Amino acid sequence: MSRNLQGFKQKLIRLRRGPLVQKTYKLAFLILGRLPKKKNLVVFESFHGKQYSDSPRAIYEYMKENKLPYDMYWMADRRHLDVFEKLEDVRYVKRLSLKWIFLMARAKYWVTNARLPLWLPKPKDTIYVQTWHGTPLKRLGIDIEEIHMPGTDTEKYKKNFLFEASKWDYLVSPNAYSTEIFKRAFGFDRKVIESGYPRNDFLLNHNNPEKVEELKRLCGLPADKKVILYAPTWRDNQFYAKGKYKFNLKMDLEQMKEEIGDQYVIALRMHYLVAEHLDLTGYEDFVYDFSHHEDIRELYLIADLLITDYSSVFFDYANLKRPMVFFAYDIENYRDHLRGFYFDFEKKAPGPLVKTTDEIIREIKNIDENGFTPMNRIEEFYKQFCYLEDGYASDRVVREVFKSK
Structure with missing residues (x-):
């Protein structure tokens, strides 16, 4: 790739991630989010669109194998499209594309294992299922005493974490130990599904x-x-x-x-x-x-x-x-x-x-x-x-979130 083309590409990336695009997307979400939700539309994401993996994948595959009547899409980071291109019968959409805006704004359900963009407003009628991605050994969220990560400080990190967690409607937990920590560390006071981790069904089965x-x-x-x-x-x-x-x-x-x-x-x-x-x-x-x-x-x-x-x-x-x-x-x-x-x-x-x-x-x-x-x-x-892990965690999550609707 020539130096000029590389430079142009970097400018496009900075523009796409910049505050002007974020404000435009946020405004689009606020407008489109008022439209009626497509009740059978579910969007999935794993590790910010980098993978087809983890508990979102387990939930998705369970729903597909059991032929549940839902229209399902995966959100894919444009730098990792090769992950999704090789998958058969998995529909995906580029993150931050126009189609992504429409799907995220109209979807009744969001299922992810990590935080979504902070600027992304959750429409009132959207159900946000956060599976998280691990039983905690190291301190999480507001339990971390001092932040050493780039681009933030301790106060800002904790404030942003609590703001993101306030959007979640369901939080999946692998055990009672994690439930107690998640509630405190994420400031979470809504429904915890203590089911075992859906991602571990594969290991048991x-x-x-x-x-x-x-x-x-x-x-x-x-x-x-x-x-x-x-x-x-x-x-x-x-x-x-x-x-x-x-x-x-x-x-x-x-x-x-x-x-x-x-x-x-x-x-x-x-x-x-x-x-x-x-x-x-x-x-x-x-x-x-x-x-x-x-x-x-x-x-x-x-x-x-x-x-x-x-x-x-x-x-x-x-x-x-x-x-x-x-x-x-x-x-x-x-x-x-x-x-x-x-x-x-x-x-x-x-x-x-x-x-x-x-x-x-x-x-x-x-x-x-x-x-x-x-x-x-x-x-x-x-x-x-590991006492809850029996190969049926996905079933428990789906019954709680989807089959009761």
Whole structure:
């Protein structure tokens, strides 16, 4: 692309995201939002239109499989249209396009797992279903004592969060623990659907060797090796710009490959906010980058072991009752300065906490030699956080929001 064309494209992007366009869209919403709602129109979005995934996907697929009489569309970020273009029978619309305005303004239902644009007014008769995207370990919303993110400060962040949450009509919760935190952290006083997470239905309903083998083949992973899923979270204070976070891979891949590469491969899954494009040259047959894989649920199923840190992925992976290792090399800083935790992570984590590559390898070899026997605290963890997960969470959410209408 020529420099002039690139510059023109950047100007268009800045214009589209600028205050004039936002004011125009907001005015259009205020006008169109007064029109009668299309009672069977539902719009879905996952991670700001970047993915076809998570609980919105599970709810959408449940409604489609059960042939419910709804007209359904997905909202797609124009930078991630390739995700939706390859999907069969999934109708999607470019975010911030004219069609998007009309659909969002006329839809009876919005279903998403993250916050929508702050300037977007919710029409009076629209039902906004917020599924959120994880059981909380790290502090959320107004519970965060000090904000380290770019483009905001603590007071502004909390005010904006409460304003967004005031638009929600339903909030999906995976367990009683999360319900209590969500209500307080989001200042939410409407209907909480304590159902388990719809996104975990897939894990409960497809956890069998045949499905795992099929997914490994589709992902291009060797059938004769075990899979380690490494899925770390982002750090609030390590960023390039608003919404684009850095990540320093502290794991020594050379050492990992040398010591366990004959038996294992690593499936790498970065957080959707992380902007890094890691150079994996020389590790092509050992490390596979699935950061842009459409849904992490397939990666959970094919993983024999999870390595994470403070990401909420471990609450979901726990449903499979497989081994987990927590690579918490910066736990003191993360716990005491960046976010803080809702419970004593070191005591309740459903697996060992390690800080070095040597320790990671030691834990993996220990599992290989002695097998995996869940500790008592893993069973306790499961009973507190996973007790509602039975493969029918989507059914419970749909019955509450849609079938009763």
